[in-house]
Amino acid sequence: MPLYERILITGAAGRLGSELRKGLAPLAKTIRLAGRQQFTDLAPHEEAAVFDLADMEATIAATAGCDAIVHFGGAPNESPWQTILDSSIRGSYHIYEGARKHGARRVIYASSVHAIGYHEVEAHIGIDAPVRPDSLYGVSKNFVESLSRLYWDKFGIESVCLRIFSSFPEPADRRMLWSYLSFADCVRLVEASLTAPRVGHTISFGVSDNKVKTIDNSGANHLGFQPRDSSEPFRAKVEAAKPPVDPKAPSTKYLGGWFCDLSHPDDLK
Amino acid sequence: MPLYERILITGAAGRLGSELRKGLAPLAKTIRLAGRQQFTDLAPHEEAAVFDLADMEATIAATAGCDAIVHFGGAPNESPWQTILDSSIRGSYHIYEGARKHGARRVIYASSVHAIGYHEVEAHIGIDAPVRPDSLYGVSKNFVESLSRLYWDKFGIESVCLRIFSSFPEPADRRMLWSYLSFADCVRLVEASLTAPRVGHTISFGVSDNKVKTIDNSGANHLGFQPRDSSEPFRAKVEAAKPPVDPKAPSTKYLGGWFCDLSHPDDLK
Amino acid sequence: MPLYERILITGAAGRLGSELRKGLAPLAKTIRLAGRQQFTDLAPHEEAAVFDLADMEATIAATAGCDAIVHFGGAPNESPWQTILDSSIRGSYHIYEGARKHGARRVIYASSVHAIGYHEVEAHIGIDAPVRPDSLYGVSKNFVESLSRLYWDKFGIESVCLRIFSSFPEPADRRMLWSYLSFADCVRLVEASLTAPRVGHTISFGVSDNKVKTIDNSGANHLGFQPRDSSEPFRAKVEAAKPPVDPKAPSTKYLGGWFCDLSHPDDLK
């Protein structure tokens, strides 16, 4: 018997959402896929919910009947303020209000390395380090981390905020040799977050078992996440394609990488 | 010669803003008072800027020519989400954009104890403790603390986020025996924040030199703030008026006090 | 109106108990003095309870009607095991059972530096340092610190465990230049422990404001204890009478001083 009755996955059409859609199937009787466009390939255990996160009423309605929410929707990258505000800040508030009003037990949220992107690589920060966002995108992640803490402390809704590092098909540069999170490990991380007996409010980093390690995730060991993949198989390819890095460059010095080099997104409009 | 050319004070008509208006006069040639209603009593060194923080264009315009901003505007208390969003989240973003576009050197922000209200009294947290907001109001404070960190790390604008505890004419209950910040000490704290040689991005608690101390503010000692007042003169009056507290009640256990007992502000609508 | 109805002081005939008897009078309508021998000089606000702490029934009975207990009774020094067991371990259990059965709100317990006597002077330990007793006496202090923690966490009885350093009429050797706690400061410490709005379970060191400081008591700042005395007025006298110490001797190296040199008390029988 699955652990959950119905899991809502937001951002279900996205890069990671597509992986989760497959990987989380055993955990619930029904998976409700949320996105801004119709899903055309629903499996029997799936159902769709099409709406914009910026729409409070629709978002709250979409959470009805869900005892767990995997919230991977919202702006997937640094974006203009209005996008961040509508999709990530307002949208996430709507999700948490849905959880509160409809009694979801647990929310798994896709936070990001960019929530703490201005910490230095050698600092080996733990999950309790003060926030240091490297972008408006990162600021919005901090907002939801704070909001979800309130919803746990005051309203008893458990949350896991996953600070995902670099979850791509394969590492694309030398930084990803340590920041890589394989799709399979990403699914394992969400699965662990959904099945751990108690999570309260937990922040966890999300990286594979890469050889070079730059953070201390021991504070989240109660999730029971054990990565099985590594960037090593891709090392030779990456090192052949990418020159050694400048050790004094911000994109090398800080966890956030090239996000630290981005200018303000509203300056580009 | 004053340190600053022109200081913008938002929330200048408020309880603390009125005190700052007087107290900060020596620090700038001009004090620009911001509020939603006209100021009728401008002194020669003062000028007014009337606008709503939710208006991006007007807010940014109001920061022109200011080399320092004392941002005490926004929702002064727990409020419905739409108010928090417009006044405190969007409004503060507008202020920081103004600072960035018009070259303000330093922003002093009125954060609050409610940004970390769910920490226990005996934990004696320092300024680096993880956020634990006790209200949407507190969440919005965390948002600005995060945003201002980005504006320092990436754009070089210095900020001091002052987690003001209970700044009222006098302590109103037994909790305020330790959370009291006198108006005079509040002004001293802002003054220190404006005059310290370098603040980078600093978070500081704001309490007077009360006998009972519940936090560790040593991480902000580079501000040079030295409180001179205390709640002791009011102790007898408070103890006579208020019964001893229940040591197991949330409002006694946590720094945030009765904010921890508040229900969700949107449930009252 | 005093804060408490009736305070029980155990060890009331002892060196510190006699001071507390006077000093705490303003805090309760009635002070109940506990000792093994009759008190012959009761003031109108005082009453006596004569019993042996090793007698469970009598001890529990003596706590009836007391909303606070100041537990300074028990073996006052390193003693044979049977004495430690009866007076300090069993006796303290009886006190806490009395508190639980008769509803005392708060217990102030005379723990001791000897509970952590094997920590090094330069370590500047805080109140959370692991226990390192230097004697059976110290072990019994750890026992009560542990017991009182249980009675708070499970039964809601607040406790303050005061690790008193050297409370004598004046410093007797060079170590006491930093370990001295004047009688007046000792009374202030107990008074603060009784009047702080909330103490939960607190461990606090007890030393005066001596120039040389060897511990960090900031974790107990919520008691509001502010020592006013110092060993400085006695320095010249002590230095003239006592030669410089050997920096490598255990009695100099460790907080416990000459207790570290004591042999096992049962070997002397």
Add this chain to the structure above:
Amino acid sequence: MPLYERILITGAAGRLGSELRKGLAPLAKTIRLAGRQQFTDLAPHEEAAVFDLADMEATIAATAGCDAIVHFGGAPNESPWQTILDSSIRGSYHIYEGARKHGARRVIYASSVHAIGYHEVEAHIGIDAPVRPDSLYGVSKNFVESLSRLYWDKFGIESVCLRIFSSFPEPADRRMLWSYLSFADCVRLVEASLTAPRVGHTISFGVSDNKVKTIDNSGANHLGFQPRDSSEPFRAKVEAAKPPVDPKAPSTKYLGGWFCDLSHPDDLK
């Protein structure tokens, strides 16, 4: 040649004692089994010592000729005060006096998770966290941890205090998915404690290599204990038999589990 001449095992007839009796055989020429009843199945390398731990003379006598003591005797569970006092507090004092008088080099003591049972699961405490017992049983564990520290610092007897979590044939509920210590791992832990080159005074947690981890045992890595078992093989069975837990219940929130729900043992008499 075995490392020890003779190891005394107290509680040798108990659940864990029976396992140790087999597992530790290779470490000593002779294993002396201590219990309150005669052993009827002694192997050639075994000898029996029948006595009550509350009997000081008999207990000290039983330690003669032993260069190591594995002290697993005493009350095995929350018990009335008189039982805790006689078996666990007085009994353990007798064991340590035996060690001191007869020159045992090392004592391995069965402490318990209940010595720190009121710490929160997500706190991931290390071995140095302050004590927070969840029962009189836990208080007695703290007593022996303190006593053994004294016997190391002052008398040079090494001790390892093993805070055993849940050592049963298999995990019985969802909490044991993280608190499980297999019998084989328990034996490995005691073996490592006996064979590590130097232990001084060490406190170590005792859990298997379960997927969900709730503590940080790195401070005891000098024991060389490497668990090999896990609760995973039992997960499906446990999850099928036991419903999900309430994340806000004390028995879920704290390491001590259902011990936190127990009332005072003397109230049941």
Add this chain to the structure above:
Amino acid sequence: MPLYERILITGAAGRLGSELRKGLAPLAKTIRLAGRQQFTDLAPHEEAAVFDLADMEATIAATAGCDAIVHFGGAPNESPWQTILDSSIRGSYHIYEGARKHGARRVIYASSVHAIGYHEVEAHIGIDAPVRPDSLYGVSKNFVESLSRLYWDKFGIESVCLRIFSSFPEPADRRMLWSYLSFADCVRLVEASLTAPRVGHTISFGVSDNKVKTIDNSGANHLGFQPRDSSEPFRAKVEAAKPPVDPKAPSTKYLGGWFCDLSHPDDLK
């Protein structure tokens, strides 16, 4: 009767040495002044020792009969490697060998802020922070801090290493508003280091009680140093003479100030 028989002061003709010569007079029967040139103004309680610290034999000889050494000699500033090597590294080794061979009890060494000059101002480092020298001068300070630790741990010679910040007649720039150590406080610091009952091996920062504080010296509180001076009386003068600083400049960001801007001293030859 003075505490010491004879104190050797190296660098006695220097800026701070001249102050110490006067200030320490009450602490010893004889003050032996060491320098490279003859002293022409010896008081009755003074004697001279003229030698070069680079001369091992002469330096060791100069320590004979001294039970305390105040070692303020060596290169007073960033200097070419050969100077640092001869005066500060080799010279200090000679001093410690003298202490060891002639039985000095305690050495007070003039280390410097430049031993940890590359730590950030807002980090509020304690005395245990890892070394981060900002110059060859700072490296030589680390060398002596390490050497003196060995001489304590292995040879039992106590040392206090004073990381003096900016000890000048008055603050010369905005950084000195927090780094200022008055001459009188400097003497008090050395005096406390000489008179504290036990120092073992202690590292202490040396700053006056300035309003803006950038370090945490609590780990050295066992010295009993209490600064009485402050940079405040000089603030107006400094602020009038010096423009506000660039918050992102290395000389503002790091404790070492303008030393961080110095190029390699051997490049100037």
Add this chain to the structure above:
Amino acid sequence: MPLYERILITGAAGRLGSELRKGLAPLAKTIRLAGRQQFTDLAPHEEAAVFDLADMEATIAATAGCDAIVHFGGAPNESPWQTILDSSIRGSYHIYEGARKHGARRVIYASSVHAIGYHEVEAHIGIDAPVRPDSLYGVSKNFVESLSRLYWDKFGIESVCLRIFSSFPEPADRRMLWSYLSFADCVRLVEASLTAPRVGHTISFGVSDNKVKTIDNSGANHLGFQPRDSSEPFRAKVEAAKPPVDPKAPSTKYLGGWFCDLSHPDDLK
């Protein structure tokens, strides 16, 4: 294509240098071997540089054309001061000056456990623990750790300081059961230090994956070093040959082992 153009290995004829000469071959087009005597067995990819580290000019010249330096030269053991000074202190300064003048990108330095040899085994120190050398040899290691920090912070030359524990063909005593670093793991450690994308200034312990662990190297996890060997295969042999240790002896208590028992090397002349 190898990562480096040319790697200079100092001490290339030594015990570890010989291993590195073989193991690092794949990492550079050319390996330059430095020693005081001619190398008679150069492979085609090798070249020799014969000089004394005490000779500044020759040492600097030998670094020309090298983009990486593996500095394992200098006194290999506790030695008289003059040897330590010339080979280890002055010699290492010459190496770093060579790196600076000729533009080497990264230096890997053979520091030692003896840099922190007076820390206690049970303290489980991390890489940031304060220095506590156990010998002049250890002091010289601290000197280079400090010097290399300066060359990173000020001149941008990356360094890894490897605190090698006991790198011998096999463990020779019971301490080496935890301090053993196999030759193969030593090569892996240097290789990881040379190939990690960014090291800045990193201190790392060097031990194999021994069962008994006494340090916390997590702060160096960004090197990507994963030991594969262990002392376990040698345990039986060591335990048979060496008696159990005295737990109170300095050589057992401290990480530095028998170095803590060495007298001053200059006393033997």
